[in-house]
Amino acid sequence: MSNQNNIPEDHILVIFGATGDLTKRKLMPALFELEVLRMLPEKFAILGIGRSSISDNDFRDHSNKALKNAFTKVKDQKKIKGFLDRLFYLQADTQNEESYIALREKLQLLRKQNSMQHFNLIFYLSTPPSLYEVIPRLLAKATLNDESEGWKRIIIEKPFGYDLQSAIQLNDSLKKSWEENQVYRIDHYLGKETVQNVLVTRFSNGIFEPLWNRNFIHHVEITSAENFGVGNRAGYYDQSGALRDMVQNHLLHLVGLIAMEPPASMDADAIRNETVKVLQSLRPLSEKNVAENTIRGQYTASTIKGKKVNAYRSEDGVSADSQTETYAALKFYIDNWRWGGVPFYIRTGKHLPTRVTEAVIHFKPTPHYLFAQQEGCESCNQLIIRIQPDEGILLKFGMKTPGVGFNVQNVSMDFHYNDLSDVRIPDAYERLLLDAMIGDSTLYARIDAVFAAWKFIQPVLDAWKNNASIPLHGYPAGTWGPDIADDLIEEANMKWRYPCAVLTGDENFCAL
Numbered sequence: 003m004s005n006q007n008n009i010p011e012d013h014i015l016v017i018f019g020a021t022g023d024l025t026k027r028k029l030m031p032a033l034f035e036l037e038v039l040r041m042l043p044e045k046f047a048i049l050g051i052g053r054s055s056i057s058d059n060d061f062r063d064h065s066n067k068a069l070k071n072a073f074t075k076v077k078d079q080k081k082i083k084g085f086l087d088r089l090f091y092l093q094a095d096t097q098n099e100e101s102y103i104a105l106r107e108k109l110q111l112l113r114k115q116n117s118m119q120h121f122n123l124i125f126y127l128s129t130p131p132s133l134y135e136v137i138p139r140l141l142a143k144a145t146l147n148d149e150s151e152g153w154k155r156i157i158i159e160k161p162f163g164y165d166l167q168s169a170i171q172l173n174d175s176l177k178k179s180w181e182e183n184q185v186y187r188i189d190h191y192l193g194k195e196t197v198q199n200v201l202v203t204r205f206s207n208g209i210f211e212p213l214w215n216r217n218f219i220h221h222v223e224i225t226s227a228e229n230f231g232v233g234n235r236a237g238y239y240d241q242s243g244a245l246r247d248m249v250q251n252h253l254l255h256l257v258g259l260i261a262m263e264p265p266a267s268m269d270a271d272a273i274r275n276e277t278v279k280v281l282q283s284l285r286p287l288s289e290k291n292v293a294e295n296t297i298r299g300q301y302t303a304s305t306i307k308g309k310k311v312n313a314y315r316s317e318d319g320v321s322a323d324s325q326t327e328t329y330a331a332l333k334f335y336i337d338n339w340r341w342g343g344v345p346f347y348i349r350t351g352k353h354l355p356t357r358v359t360e361a362v363i364h365f366k367p368t369p370h371y372l373f374a375q376q377e378g379c380e381s382c383n384q385l386i387i388r389i390q391p392d393e394g395i396l397l398k399f400g401m402k403t404p405g406v407g408f409n410v411q412n413v414s415m416d417f418h419y420n421d422l423s424d425v426r427i428p429d430a431y432e433r434l435l436l437d438a439m440i441g442d443s444t445l446y447a448r449i450d451a452v453f454a455a456w457k458f459i460q461p462v463l464d465a466w467k468n469n470a471s472i473p474l475h476g477y478p479a480g481t482w483g484p485d486i487a488d489d490l491i492e493e494a495n496m497k498w499r500y501p502c503a504v505l506t507g508d509e510n511f512c513a514l
Contacts, residue, residue, distance in 0.1 A: 009041065015047070016048075016109070037084070047116055058090050058091050066082065109123065120153075123146065126157045153184075157186045186443060191251075196394075221344060222257075231301065232352060240320050243327045244329055258280045283336050284335075286457075299487075303478075333347050334458075364382055
């Protein structure tokens with residue numbers, strides 16, 4: 003994250019939901035890091051909006067506690083004070099028009115106090131999704147979308163809609179008052195350094211891109227696992243589930259980056275044009291074939307390392323007869339020339355053995371088996387791109403074991419980001435906030451990509467809701483999901499890769 007040509011113009015960042023969990027855990031620490039790195043403009047202010055009746059100093063104290071919780075190392079107190087001095091607070095009822103008149107007056111005052119030439123504003127909606135239509139509409143009614151005195155941008159957290167129809171409705175509401183280039187739909191996965199490195203791995207190395215197609219790749223596998231349950235998110239999660247929470251946004255957009263054609267340039271539109279083409283090329287699943295191409299599961303009670311773990315239905319805020327999936331796995335195809343016939347497998351779940359996100363490229367076997375009688379692709383070359391944790395890349399290939407004969411075993415070459423001891427990996431929100439400040443939308447979801455993802459997922463949502471014959475499999479918390487998930491892989495002798503927190507580990511060497 004270089005500071006060359008990346009310092010944003012003077013502006014005010016308005017955070018709706020300023021005393022909430024996301025602001026505390028992610029936004030404030032990310033903004034402070036940008037301050038430390040001197041990536042924030044000299045004339046800059048943060049205005050928190052919330053229902054609580056607190057003062058500017060109360061808000062600064064609240065934010066100071068958030069910074070202390072976020073960082074294990076003690077930070078420079080002078081820098082912390084300088085950052086906190088940029089913070090201000092306004093109590094507001096976000097559903098009341100009069101609050102937005104007061105907001106405009108407060109913003110004009112902050113602009114004057116900071117001697118800002120332009121009235122540049124970013125509005126961050128760290129709020130419940132029910133306010134995603136209300137806040138932009140009332141901002142526009144108060145003319146806070148008007149760009150005659152400076153640019154205006156609005157950042158919307160996921161989920162963008164609850165299904166295809168609600169996503170269309172939300173977008174129709176937004177575009178009445180906001181232009182598409184003003185709307186930034188944030189997906190924090192795309193802000194991760196290792197996700198962006200997918201593009202570099204593919205397009206800066208001549209050894210990979212020529213092989214990145216149906217002629218050489220057997221299948222692609224993506225896993226995003228969490229080793230914890232729903233926690234205090236049960237109220238949201240029980241209305242969402244794994245498919246909406248993870249697959250529709252994070253994982254399908256990651257598929258777009260892995261499968262895209264080379265863009266004409268690294269321009270935001272050029273990159274997003276290619277990822278959209280991938281999502282629009284996903285072979286549609288009908289409600290009839292959802293059962294054979296998807297698996298859903300829900301974690302049950304278990305004991306993990308001597309500690310009893312509740313079943314999902316026993317979590318606070320979850321219905322006793324909930325049908326919400328905490329595990330989802332899908333098989334699908336991308337119908338284009340590059341990927342025709344190559345199966346893609348994605349899975350995500352809560353209370354799995356470890357927290358890990360990775361993409362595995364399984365290459366085809368050699369056409370002539372000289373050294374071993376192989377069946378299928380169980381010992382094929384693999385390229386593993388680890389998103390988190392132990393970020394890095396692992397390449398698996400066959401080598402001769404010492405001794406008589408030609409016995410072959412798989413070995414690995416690996417690179418770990420933490421080997422670059424002098425390079426700091428920025429948090430995803432740092433990158434995404436900075437991008438919004440400088441007007442770079444490359445890593446934000448464009449509306450046609452959102453629609454394409456919902457269009458693909460909608461038949462699965464409908465089938466799971468309407469077809470009682472599609473089972474909701476139970477799986478003990480701390481396991482890799484329903485046993486039947488391996489049956490989703492087409493070849494009988496193949497199964498998912500079962501990774502560890504350590505990149506080089508797998509099911510044969512993994513301390514769970």
